[in-house]
Amino acid sequence: MSGQPKAQREPVAVAVGLMLRQDGAFLMASRPQGKPYAGYWEFPGGKLEAGESLQHALAREFEEELGVRVREAQFWKSLRVDYPHALVDLQFCRITAWDGEPLGLEGQQLSWQSLPVTVGPVLPGALPVLEWLAEERLKRSEPDQ
Numbered sequence: 001m002s003g004q005p006k007a008q009r010e011p012v013a014v015a016v017g018l019m020l021r022q023d024g025a026f027l028m029a030s031r032p033q034g035k036p037y038a039g040y041w042e043f044p045g046g047k048l049e050a051g052e053s054l055q056h057a058l059a060r061e062f063e064e065e066l067g068v069r070v071r072e073a074q075f076w077k078s079l080r081v082d083y084p085h086a087l088v089d090l091q092f093c094r095i096t097a098w099d100g101e102p103l104g105l106e107g108q109q110l111s112w113q114s115l116p117v118t119v120g121p122v123l124p125g126a127l128p129v130l131e132w133l134a135e136e137r138l139k140r141s142e143p144d145q
């Protein structure tokens with residue numbers, strides 16, 4: 001295998017955004033050809049550049065990949081995933097306001113989804129997000145104690 005031995009790998013920080021529409025739908029994207037897990041579905045985002053903040057990386061990736069200007073984003077949850085190709089620290093943010101309609105500027109397919117999702121396969125590092133969204137939905141539907 002090429003690259004660093006697994007045990008010595010430094011985690012790579014990744015900014016990921018869940019664009020959440022008022023009706024509860026969220027945007028998913030297919031991974032473009034040429035990337036690991038091409039064709040798998042994920043949430044838009046990408047790696048932080050050296051010295052870059054999470055908010056900045058999120059805004060940059062959304063401009064580059066979707067042509068969307070992020071107006072309101074809040075950090076939500078993080079998740080470390082150990083892939084054969086990389087060790088990643090995923091920083092998930094909820095995006096609740098933006099300018100523009102998302103376009104697949106890197107050749108990726110886009111789809112507004114709700115639970116259960118109808119696209120697949122879903123990237124392993126995006127699957128837990130669907131569980132978190134389902135948990136939230138459950139909490140919202142439970143009567144107050």
Ligand SMILES: Nc1nc2c([nH]c(=O)n2[C@H]2C[C@H](O)[C@@H](COP(=O)(O)OP(=O)(O)OP(=O)(O)O)O2)c(=O)[nH]1
Pocket residue numbers: 014015016035036042043044045046047048081083086088090123124125126
């Ligand atoms: N965007 C995104 N990446 C995810 C998710 N879940 C998950 O495990 N990942 C992983 C896949 C990749 O290993 C990494 C993101 O790196 P990437 O290669 O897509 O990022 P990038 O756009 O900066 O790529 P590049 O400039 O190096 O081509 O995070 C997710 O929901 N969204």
